[in-house]
Amino acid sequence: MLASYILFFLLFLVFPLGTLIMKSVQDQKGNFVGLKNYLLYLQEPALFQSFFNSLFIAIASTIIVVLLAFSFAYALTRTCIPFKGFFRVIALIPLLSPSILAAIALVYWFGNKGILKALLFGNSIYGPIGIIFASVYWTFPHALMILSTSLSLSDSRLYEAAEVLKTSRLRAFLTITIPGARYGIISTSFVIFTLVFTDFGVPKVIGGNYNMLATDIYKEVVGMQNFQMGAVISLVLLLPSLIAFFIDQYSRKKQISLLTSRSVVFKPKKSFAVDSLMLSYCAFITLIILLMIGMAQFGALVKYWPYDLSFTLKHYQFEVAGLGWESFYNSIRLAFYTAIFGTVIIFVGSYIVEKLRSDERLRGILQLFTLMPMSVPGLVLGLAYIFYFNAEDNPINFIYATMTILVINTIVHFYTVSHLTGVTALKQMDKEFESVSLSLKIPLYKMFWKVTLPVCLPTIFDISIYLFVNAMTTVSGVIFLYTYNTTLASVSAIHLDEQGDVAAAAAMAMLIVYVSVLVRIIHTVFTKGVLRRTQAWRQNSLTVVEEVRKA
Amino acid sequence: MFKLLTRKIPISSILATTFSVLLSFSTSVFAGELLVYSSTDADNLKYYMEEFQKDNPDIKVNVVRESTGTMAAKMMAEKDNPQADFLFEMAATVALNMEAEGMFYEYTPKGMDKIDQRYVDKSAPVTWVGNYGWAGCICWNRIEAENLGLPKPKTWAELANPIYKGHISMPNPASSGTGYLDVSSWIQIMGKEKAWKYMDALHKNVAVYTHSGSKPCKQAGSGEFAIGISWPGRAIKIIKAGAPIDMIIPEEGIGWEMQVVAIMSGTDNLPDAKRLMDWTLGRGMSLFGERQSIIADPSKITKDPDLPDFYDEVQAKLINNNFVWAAANKTRIVGEWKQRYDGKTEPKK
Numbered sequence: 001m002l003a004s005y006i007l008f009f010l011l012f013l014v015f016p017l018g019t020l021i022m023k024s025v026q027d028q029k030g031n032f033v034g035l036k037n038y039l040l041y042l043q044e045p046a047l048f049q050s051f052f053n054s055l056f057i058a059i060a061s062t063i064i065v066v067l068l069a070f071s072f073a074y075a076l077t078r079t080c081i082p083f084k085g086f087f088r089v090i091a092l093i094p095l096l097s098p099s100i101l102a103a104i105a106l107v108y109w110f111g112n113k114g115i116l117k118a119l120l121f122g123n124s125i126y127g128p129i130g131i132i133f134a135s136v137y138w139t140f141p142h143a144l145m146i147l148s149t150s151l152s153l154s155d156s157r158l159y160e161a162a163e164v165l166k167t168s169r170l171r172a173f174l175t176i177t178i179p180g181a182r183y184g185i186i187s188t189s190f191v192i193f194t195l196v197f198t199d200f201g202v203p204k205v206i207g208g209n210y211n212m213l214a215t216d217i218y219k220e221v222v223g224m225q226n227f228q229m230g231a232v233i234s235l236v237l238l239l240p241s242l243i244a245f246f247i248d249q250y251s252r253k254k255q256i257s258l259l260t261s262r263s264v265v266f267k268p269k270k271s272f273a274v275d276s277l278m279l280s281y282c283a284f285i286t287l288i289i290l291l292m293i294g295m296a297q298f299g300a301l302v303k304y305w306p307y308d309l310s311f312t313l314k315h316y317q318f319e320v321a322g323l324g325w326e327s328f329y330n331s332i333r334l335a336f337y338t339a340i341f342g343t344v345i346i347f348v349g350s351y352i353v354e355k356l357r358s359d360e361r362l363r364g365i366l367q368l369f370t371l372m373p374m375s376v377p378g379l380v381l382g383l384a385y386i387f388y389f390n391a392e393d394n395p396i397n398f399i400y401a402t403m404t405i406l407v408i409n410t411i412v413h414f415y416t417v418s419h420l421t422g423v424t425a426l427k428q429m430d431k432e433f434e435s436v437s438l439s440l441k442i443p444l445y446k447m448f449w450k451v452t453l454p455v456c457l458p459t460i461f462d463i464s465i466y467l468f469v470n471a472m473t474t475v476s477g478v479i480f481l482y483t484y485n486t487t488l489a490s491v492s493a494i495h496l497d498e499q500g501d502v503a504a505a506a507a508m509a510m511l512i513v514y515v516s517v518l519v520r521i522i523h524t525v526f527t528k529g530v531l532r533r534t535q536a537w538r539q540n541s542l543t544v545v546e547e548v549r550k551a
Numbered sequence: 552m553f554k555l556l557t558r559k560i561p562i563s564s565i566l567a568t569t570f571s572v573l574l575s576f577s578t579s580v581f582a583g584e585l586l587v588y589s590s591t592d593a594d595n596l597k598y599y600m601e602e603f604q605k606d607n608p609d610i611k612v613n614v615v616r617e618s619t620g621t622m623a624a625k626m627m628a629e630k631d632n633p634q635a636d637f638l639f640e641m642a643a644t645v646a647l648n649m650e651a652e653g654m655f656y657e658y659t660p661k662g663m664d665k666i667d668q669r670y671v672d673k674s675a676p677v678t679w680v681g682n683y684g685w686a687g688c689i690c691w692n693r694i695e696a697e698n699l700g701l702p703k704p705k706t707w708a709e710l711a712n713p714i715y716k717g718h719i720s721m722p723n724p725a726s727s728g729t730g731y732l733d734v735s736s737w738i739q740i741m742g743k744e745k746a747w748k749y750m751d752a753l754h755k756n757v758a759v760y761t762h763s764g765s766k767p768c769k770q771a772g773s774g775e776f777a778i779g780i781s782w783p784g785r786a787i788k789i790i791k792a793g794a795p796i797d798m799i800i801p802e803e804g805i806g807w808e809m810q811v812v813a814i815m816s817g818t819d820n821l822p823d824a825k826r827l828m829d830w831t832l833g834r835g836m837s838l839f840g841e842r843q844s845i846i847a848d849p850s851k852i853t854k855d856p857d858l859p860d861f862y863d864e865v866q867a868k869l870i871n872n873n874f875v876w877a878a879a880n881k882t883r884i885v886g887e888w889k890q891r892y893d894g895k896t897e898p899k900k
Binding site for chain 2: 001004044046107111112113124126204208209211215218219221222223224225226227303304305306307308337341344345348383386387390391392396397399400401404407408479480482483484485487495498499501502
């Protein structure tokens with residue numbers, strides 16, 4: 001089982017990347033040149049500047065996002081505020097929107113003709129401010145997803161004990177909540193850091209002259225078709241995931257299961273002060289997200305921003321090659337396949353890593369593989385797929401230029417966050433469950449179907465929706481891999497923007513948002529029934545073991 | 552029933568099923584069709600290809616379009632096992648590198664003698680032919696310029712005037728073909744030393760370097776920056792969409808770049824690929840003439856009634872561009888450009 005996952009990653013991540021990285025020690029003709037390209041790269045004038053810029057942007061964005069998302073997740077899971085469902089859906093919107101949408105909205109709000117330009121006190125939105133703002137905006141849902149998973153499972157008994165001991169709420173927060181969520185906070189920080197560090201979509205459109213490593217790759221590969229130098233820079237970008245891997249290894253040793261077999265599920269208690277504070281905080285964040293998305297929608301409905309603001313629907317007539325409605329349907333197909341296959345592959349994978357007894361070294365390798373996709377920019381992954389799967393001597397080159405390769409590429413590209421979500425949920429279940437099942441001679445797969453799967457169902461639904469919306473919006477990887485009958489809506493939005501139809505690009509991007517919101521709502525309604533049955537144990541005070549026994 | 556089923560299935564068989572279903576989505580491309588790669592404007596591309604199919608109803612054309620850089624990177628990466636049968640319009644400076652890599656099939660299309668010889672591949676054997684081109688220009692936002700009290704420039708040289716500081720956006724030659732077209736043409740117009748001196752001064756005025764050649768004109772169109780260094784086709788489109796833009800063709804002359812077509816070596820549909828190549832110099836040329844202002848056979852131009860003088864103005868200002876020189880020296884020139892300007896990242900005050 002573990003071996004089949006290692007094979008999966010070798011085939012769809014390591015070998016393709018290896019093919020690309022080989023180019024870093026070759027010249028344009030393919031001859032071996034040793035470290036010459038690396039030496040050339042070290043002489044690049046903008047190298048260190050780019051490196052420190054990337055580092056600065058990633059660290060600043062990470063700190064801001066983790067603080068914002070933790071508070072938001074706390075409000076959703078540990079307080080009694082109303083409208084939680086509404087806040088959840090709105091907070092997901094940045095994930096539903098292609099990055100071009102955030103860029104359009106930011107320029108409309110804060111650009112030189114923007115209404116709120118004065119808020120920048122003479123600074124330009126084209127630079128670090130814009131990059132950080134947009135990065136925080138688009139990574140917020142990623143952080144929220146992991147953090148609310150790690151905050152939603154907790155043992156009520158700890159808080160009861162704290163209450164009996166007359167511990168203040170703040171102290172309980174600092175000594176129970178934070179340590180309990182520590183694993184989630186650490187993984188979130190690394191996820192966000194790496195996402196921002198490797199993203200080129202945001203700096204490309206709003207970065208102005210602010211150089212970063214990811215845009216350097218873009219310039220080398222797309223501007224100059226210099227794959228050798230692109231390979232060198234992508235290797236530099238892989239470093240954070242290695243660091244993340246070792247810290248993760250370290251922190252997992254310290255993780256204790258929060259949900260033991262005797263746990264009682266935590267139910268938040270009403271507190272007027274905390275609840276109203278958190279309610280206004282959530283409302284504030286929601287308002288910012290709605291303002292961003294609202295501006296993009298406004299831009300799609302006016303004749304010519306900012307000079308002719310009269311209403312029109314003409315931007316929704318996409319009359320150009322491959323940019324119309326067919327690409328929209330292709331995107332929906334891609335999103336469905338990615339959600340269905342991806343969820344199965346990723347959740348089973350996280351179960352294998354977390355719960356099955358296996359060779360520690362192999363497990364370590366697999367864990368490293370699961371963290372790698374995050375630090376590979378989509379652009380690099382897409383190119384690597386061309387080199388690897390288009391090769392004539394590759395036995396599976398029949399998947400090149402098909403829907404399959406798009407689905408696999410998207411699953412691999414978004415593997416890490418989904419995997420970490422799965423692992424975070426599984427970690428909170430005591431290993432005792434497995435020991436009990438072993439001693440009762442219940443086969444593991446039965447245990448998986450009867451206990452693990454039902455307990456983790458909310459997380460599994462989260463993973464599937466995460467994959468769905470990312471497949472709707474992803475651009476950087478698939479832009480090299482789609483072909484004439486698999487054009488995608490997100491790519492169309494980029495093309496429309498490139499040819500000057502900003503409004504049409506915003507219109508296409510908003511269509512993507514609406515479909516994702518619609519799917520999200522259907523998903524919520526559909527899963528509510530399932531969740532009510534499988535998550536009943538969360539609602540009453542039966543201990544988990546009793547629940548298992550009953551089943 | 553579902554429960555009964557699922558609870559007996561081991562996890563490994565779920566995985567096996569998942570993969571076999573996933574792989575079954577692969578369908579092969581049919582022979583006898585023409586897979587065309589393109590980097591020309593999406594709206595024009597659709598029109599040309601539809602017309603070609605009307606003339607040749609027995610050929611089914613499948614099109615993949617990307618911006619120049621992305622398409623070039625994709626094609627270079629596919630080099631060892633080319634997917635496309637035909638390359639319909641690609642910037643010449645990029646296509647020349649592909650020719651050097653042996654990516655094009657040798658074919659001399661019919662009608663090569665009737666077109667402007669600047670559009671012809673002079674090195675034997677012939678592998679490509681130019682169809683139409685694009686050039687540099689300045690997009691000028693009337694409203695913003697008036698608000699800012701900026702005088703309207705007539706030349707490239709005037710853009711170096713400190714009065715324009717922070718009001719200009721320009722494509723980055725490292726990531727945009729139009730950016731490189733501007734830089735390489737300035738070197739040809741002004742001579743090496745003067746051109747770099749000019750760019751030193753211009754750099755102080757530039758607010759942002761963009762990664763796309765169209766973006767500066769869009770930014771000018773929405774008033775982000777009053778002046779965008781861009782290209783005429785985009786300017787016309789933005790003007791027609793309602794932007795308060797004037798297009799300025801600088802007096803010193805404008806650099807230009809042609810779009811070429813070629814048959815990909817390794818195509819499995821050579822006869823149809825040849826028909827498409829011939830078509831571009833036949834009926835295709837009059838269609839290009841309806842929508843382009845710089846084409847290989849100027850007699851086929853249909854002047855745009857909204858912009859009657861535009862065609863002659865552009866034609867008069869085109870410099871005698873040396874594409875071979877521009878393609879061969881791209882790495883060196885862009886390298887120097889990056890050395891001078893790309894390292895400085897402080898936002899301009």
